Amino acid sequence: MNLFIELRKHGKLAAKRNPMYEKNKFGKFWMYFMAVFWAGYLVFFGTSFAFAFNDGATEAYHVLNSGLIFILCLDFLMRFPFQKTPAQEVKPYLLLPVKRNRLIDSLLIRSGLNGFNLIWLFFFVPFAIISITRFYGITGVLTYSIGIWLLMVLNNYWFLLCRTLMNERVWWIILPILAYGSIAAGMFIPDNSPLFDWSVDLGEGFILGHLLTFTGVFAAIVVLWFINRELMIKLIYNEINKVEDTKVKHVSEYKFLDRYGEIGEYMRLELKMLLRNKVCKTALRTVFLVVISFTCILSFTEAYDGQGMKSFILVYNFVIFGILFLSSLMSYEGNYIDGLMSRKESIYTLLRAKYILYSIAILIPLFLMIPAMATGKLAVLSCIGWAVFVAGCVYFCLFQLAVYNNRTVDLNAKMTNRQNMGTGLQNLISGAAFGVPLLMNFMLTTFFGPTVTAWILIAIGAGFILTSRLWLKNVYHRFMKRRYKNMEGFRDSRQ
Structure with a gap:
């Protein structure tokens, strides 16, 4: 525990000394604001759910407990866009008498204590206070809340295992698909599935404080802990020693881009960066997984048939690609910015x-x-309409970050990199790139209907696309005015 506290202290000091620290204060404020917003949202839903089933034939907590598996599945999916695998800059500690296993343990402790594991308590605690207190008192609410938190910690380590494996090989996506597919088959194929009764009994065990229930969940956490521990030890060893650097299966030259001259060369450079480097490949896999999941749920189920969720998925699926890669515009190039700056107008191209x-x-x-x-x-x-609008208006906003981003993002280090600190401007523009279009869609659809809204979006997006040379030239000139400041930041933040 002393080592964990010391590593946490070192992490805070490293964050304060990071050149992005001052710029990140607004980003932290925005993050806390959104956390409070979603916490209030969950409190509202937890309270509403408790009152909705308060007078039913079945107690509200029995109804909710029967669906604990669905909540864990939803929590698993929510972690993909919002939770990253934990990282620790390991190299400085390898010269000290510190066991590598202890460093991995500190990573796993940090992951288990992540605030994301507490977010669902804003839903369950108000629900428990209303529906459980009258039967089991405050003790029942307390033990139930602890049990839910342990389930979220268990889900955290399960997600961490799947995410880490998928970061290495995309085919590991089969693991969660098989797991949740088997659960779905066990719940819906039999007429009276025992999984629903098991889920109810699990929640009941939490409420009653059964030692066997808590022991079983804790044992599952320990098993996943050791599996993650062994996996991370192997991956960190490979990452530090650059084991995979010489393994090239095939070389793609993208010959079809030769006809486009210098622009084609830079498009080739971008494609190779996205498809060869670990960080970029992982981001691509994640966004594909999330978009495909949302689309399949919307297309083949009735879960997202509400107009609000349709609008959310429509905007999210188009915007997320740009936010994921363009919010770090020029940050990947920070690894070799000196070479780019040696040629006239290469940044504009x-x-x-x-x-x-x-x-x-x-x-x-x-x-x-x-x-x-x-x-x-x-x-x-x-x-x-949304495809044209995002390619025009939203990308115009995101490309402004090329002027101000001056922190290098490592292309391959996942588990041994430094703390990832985005600037406040990054967080603001990224949030606005999703929030403002969502608000626009609601207002335009309300006043003009979906057809007129689509044509308005096409007109706005086409205007920005047709004038792209002008505003890209403006971005280039502003970048060149800040080039020395930006290059200093890129060099300082390299590993």
Whole structure:
């Protein structure tokens, strides 16, 4: 425990000494604001759910406990866009008499104590106070809350195992699919599935404080802990010793880009960066998984049939690609910015190549949403409208970050990198890139209807696309005015 406290202290000192620390204060405020907002949202739903089933034939907590598996599945999916695998800069400690296993243990402790594991308590605690207190008192509420927290910690280590494996090999996505597919088959294929009764008994055991129930959950946490521990030891060893650096299965030259001259060269550079480096490949896999999951749930189930969720998924699926990669615009290039700056106007050509490539990439979420369009859940014109609007207006906003980003993002270090600190401007623009279009969609649809809204979005997006050379030139000139300050930040933040 002393080592964990010392490593935590070192992490705080490293964060304060990071060149992005002062710029990150607003980002922290925005993060805390959103956390409070979602906490209030969950408190509202927990209270509403308790009152909705308060007078039913079955007690409200029995109804909720029967669906604990669904909540754990939802929590698992929610962690993909919001929770990263824990990282620790290991190299400095390898010269000290500190066991590597202890460093891994500190990573796992930090992951278990992550605030994300507490977020669901804002739903369950108000619910328990209303529905459980009258039968089991405060003790029942307390033991129930502890049990739910242990379930979330268990889910955290399960997610960590799946995410770490998928970061290494995309085929490990089969593991959670098989796990949740087996659970779904066990719940819905039999007429009277025992899994529902088991879920109710699990929640009942938490409320009554049964030692066997808590012991079983804790034992499962310990098993996943040791599995994650052994896996991380192996991966950190490989990462530190650059084991995979010489393993190249095939080389793609993208010859079809030769006809586009210098812009084609930079498009080739961007494609190789996205498809060869561990951090970029992991981000691509994650966003594909989330978009495909949302689209399949929307297309083939009735879970997201509400207009609000349709609008959310429609905006999210198009915007998330840009937010994921363009919010760190030039940060990946910080690894080799000196070479880029040695040629006249190479940054402008790079920006044009990025814009063309990511605008073409908008076709990917449009293609993935074909099932939703085919089943009539989403209108074809609305999808086209949002594709054009994102490629124009939203990308215009995100490309402004190229002027101000000056922190290098390592292309391959996942578990041994430094703390990832985004600037307040990054968080603000990324949040606005999703929140403002969502608000626009609601207001325009309310006043003009979906068809007129789609044409308005197409007109706005087309205007920005047609004038892209002008505003990209403006971004380039502003970047060049700050080039020495930015290059200093890129050099200081390299590992």
